[in-house]
Amino acid sequence: MSTADEISAAPARMADGRVLRARGQRTRARLLEAGAVVLARKGFHAARVDDVVEAAHSSHGTFYLYFSSKEDLFDQLVAQVAGDLATLVTEMPVITDTDKGRDALRQWLDRFADLYERSGPVIRSWTESELSGDSIGRHGEDVLGAMTSAMTRNIRPARRARLDPTVTGLALMVMVERLNYYATTRQVVATRDELLDTLVEVISSALFA
């Protein structure tokens, strides 16, 4: 059960807080979906409310019925994904120097790749907006922080004493994120298997060499 489910289980509301009927739910969902698509295509700053409502076959007026601003839409989008990601992070396995440990890690990375494939654009828009101090950027840091400390936490057994576990955890985490980024979007032409093999190998080597 992912957090996304839990979130969508809570009744969606209008910008002014009223609870929605079925039709409203659908319209709001259509706008969110369209928002994700436009975000993927153009990024946060270049995305126009116009693009979103057109993609959703809706209107400006309707848009502002459900979201108080363009930023609000993307905030809600990010909140969804952040929830999914947070859940995934809590489920990261302890990484051990065994076939079983390697397998657990590989499976977790597979799920991460799945999530990234679905929600990558939203995740990437965090980075984009971190610079400009947009509210949307604030989510990102927490999540990456959470991912890093999860990684750090799960690096139990062997660790050649000299390195700072936090820095190492961060290094590995950003590698995972960015490699997925390049895999999802562009240049790297690599199969999912190659991706996972490489990540498992590098992480394992780093931790248990």
Add this chain to the structure above:
Amino acid sequence: MSTADEISAAPARMADGRVLRARGQRTRARLLEAGAVVLARKGFHAARVDDVVEAAHSSHGTFYLYFSSKEDLFDQLVAQVAGDLATLVTEMPVITDTDKGRDALRQWLDRFADLYERSGPVIRSWTESELSGDSIGRHGEDVLGAMTSAMTRNIRPARRARLDPTVTGLALMVMVERLNYYATTRQVVATRDELLDTLVEVISSALFA
């Protein structure tokens, strides 16, 4: 001798192509410098021509004397850094499993960190603009590609056959870039030494475990 020098050795010109006198050189330099500062503070999309000319104690009219558009300014900024980076990349040492090899790698990473500290904001703005298809984004891919193939090229000796060297090279390269990113901008509180130690260790382990 950095590429930046070479570039600035070519005579700077106005937007309409005329070669500059001394005063013009200074004005143009002031605008570029101001552009870098604003880019660092706000990112590409949020940066306003107004911010730049104010920071440079100049005016809109003057701005368009030297740059044909806002994008042009940042392109020129990126071109500078891209040159520096390209030069650095050509000088990446072959990575070997010896103290000497490790040392050479460490020194190279140190230079990379220096460059990143100076020009990180510009480098990061590549990422930001990749999504939106801005011309500024086009530089980024080339450079990261060059870095990756350099890394790939220099992974000569031991490499347990099963992994794709390109994917591994990319994985390590993005780790280097992003870790510098987090070190330069925010959360990770790590000394330069910790940073370098971690990177050297993870790269070595990955290649020679």
Add this chain to the structure above:
Amino acid sequence: MSTADEISAAPARMADGRVLRARGQRTRARLLEAGAVVLARKGFHAARVDDVVEAAHSSHGTFYLYFSSKEDLFDQLVAQVAGDLATLVTEMPVITDTDKGRDALRQWLDRFADLYERSGPVIRSWTESELSGDSIGRHGEDVLGAMTSAMTRNIRPARRARLDPTVTGLALMVMVERLNYYATTRQVVATRDELLDTLVEVISSALFA
């Protein structure tokens, strides 16, 4: 018997003219009441249909069942008050320079103050909308005109010939209206007695000095 009663004695209708059943009557009354409250709080231009239906615990759809437009609501509100005011005006006593005359004037001003206390916001919204040529503004002029000519009419006996009775009547009338305005809404901290004493005194002096 106030004009308001007479008006509401005529069967209330929907926007499309159909006569109302009991439930409709109640809904319409709720909307009118809410309209008065919102008008008092925000004034005509700033009042939103949204505010009104929320205050009435009703909906947009329902609103347009009873009123053809936002303007229509306020027109009907004004019509109510205008009726009350017209009635009051016809009952203005002849002003004489006797204790009895003074007393009659004082009682009439007291009734005016009562009305103003109840319906001041609606009365004031006339003024607001006079400028912009809204239909709502048209009522105001008639009523003030009626009040003035009533005052003029009732200034029978002494009047030192040199002044135009209409102008004098208007001057006194606007003084009455505005003083009530400032008493009802804000700054002047004066008791009802002080208010009435002042008005009776100034009017009497002006007429019989």
Add this chain to the structure above:
Amino acid sequence: MSTADEISAAPARMADGRVLRARGQRTRARLLEAGAVVLARKGFHAARVDDVVEAAHSSHGTFYLYFSSKEDLFDQLVAQVAGDLATLVTEMPVITDTDKGRDALRQWLDRFADLYERSGPVIRSWTESELSGDSIGRHGEDVLGAMTSAMTRNIRPARRARLDPTVTGLALMVMVERLNYYATTRQVVATRDELLDTLVEVISSALFA
């Protein structure tokens, strides 16, 4: 020397605070003038930035160069008039029961009528916006308060003890303001002389009867 002069003697600035050159001064003045005209014709809420820039033969962009918002324009307009009015108020004469006193009062009312003729629309827009709590409304209360206490202050000699001087002062003040209002805008067809005669007479009677 009126406050208006003093104000316009201080160098006008752009919305961001920079001092203006001659051309800028003229453009800003044109916009203010156009603002006054539009305000007169339509009132604050109905006035469109569009109307203002068209009347000033300017553009939206230019408008926002000089005023940070539509409200800001009208605030500056009100500030001008408020200054004029404040100055006038400080110059109100002591009202005495002599021909000389009457004359001084009449002259002062004449100047008031002049000011009202010029700036009436702006003055009236205070009233309009008082209800809605706009910033523009805040000026009004202060000024009316000042006028009232000036009037109160200048009612030196005879005053039949029973009335509150503040309430009386207010009553007379609002009469002056509103009578000018009706004279300037509409219905009352009265010459300036009739207006002044009536006001002088009523005020004198009220104070010295």
Add this chain to the structure above:
DNA sequence: TATGAATGAGATTTCATTCAT
């Protein structure tokens, strides 16, 4: 009769770029 949802015309505001001096 009642209502939540949808609409779109129109308002304000921003900002890269051009103009005139």
Add this chain to the structure above:
DNA sequence: AATGAATGAAATCTCATTCAT
């Protein structure tokens, strides 16, 4: 070579009114 002023296309957002159930 430099600059302050002007521009207008395009973006965001509001809200009276209509629709569909």
